[in-house]
Amino acid sequence: MKEIEVNTLFKLLKKIKPLKIIVGKEVYKAIKNDKRFNQFDIEIYHNKIDTEKHIKFTEIKLTKEEKHILLHTLGLSNIKWYDKDKIKDPYRNRFYTSENTTDYPVIKSLIEKKLMKDTGQGCGPADQTNCRYFAATPNGIKIAQKIALNSIPKLSKSKKRYECRKKYGV
Numbered sequence: 001m002k003e004i005e006v007n008t009l010f011k012l013l014k015k016i017k018p019l020k021i022i023v024g025k026e027v028y029k030a031i032k033n034d035k036r037f038n039q040f041d042i043e044i045y046h047n048k049i050d051t052e053k054h055i056k057f058t059e060i061k062l063t064k065e066e067k068h069i070l071l072h073t074l075g076l077s078n079i080k081w082y083d084k085d086k087i088k089d090p091y092r093n094r095f096y097t098s099e100n101t102t103d104y105p106v107i108k109s110l111i112e113k114k115l116m117k118d119t120g121q122g123c124g125p126a127d128q129t130n131c132r133y134f135a136a137t138p139n140g141i142k143i144a145q146k147i148a149l150n151s152i153p154k155l156s157k158s159k160k161r162y163e164c165r166k167k168y169g170v
Contacts, residue, residue, distance in 0.1 A: 010036050060113055060143065065106045067147055069095060070115060073136050076148040080163070087148045090141065094119075098131040107134050115140035 009031070013021065021042050023031070031037045062070070071077040074090035095116070097103045110116040115137055122132040136144060155163065 006030055006034065010034075013037075013040060060115070062113075062143070062147075063106075063109075066110055066115075069103060069106050070110065070136060070140055070144045071148060071151075073116065073134070074141060074144050076144055079148050079152060084149070084152065087145050090144075093135045093141070095134045096131060097134070100130070110140070115143060 021040050023042060073095040075092045076087060076090055079087060097107060116134050117137055119133045119135050
């Protein structure tokens with residue numbers, strides 16, 4: 001793999017920010033010693049049908065409930081177009097629930113996908129001892145930020161003016 005191709009690959013990966021990259025043997029040999037690629041989770045693709053230059057990005061499919069809980073955990077569930085700066089730095093990272101709620105199976109599926117983790121902390125009255133806090137992992141935060149950015153509706157200039165006047169009472 002040529003140096004130009006390695007630079008192009010790095011620029012592409014930096015732009016799309018995938019969770020995991022699966023590459024062929026030739027690509028892996030070319031990028032394994034390059035420190036720029038340390039930020040990505042890279043794995044060698046072991047398949048006899050595979051070409052040596054194979055590159056595959058993995059995506060995680062989320063249900064509507066999983067997206068909602070991930071956004072709620074970070075306080076990004078009701079973001080407006082004028083709150084885009086809040087997406088970069090979420091003000092919280094916690095979700096409080098117990099095993100006998102409808103949210104718990106959804107939380108478990110997010111933990112299996114490594115998008116959330118159990119903090120091991122719980123609080124509340126003595127009769128609610130099975131209640132715990134859950135937090136989003138760094139990958140979960142990245143995905144939630146992408147979901148939040150994509151969920152902001154595109155507004156025309158006149159609609160933005162109207163929303164600004166409504167928000168600030170002008």
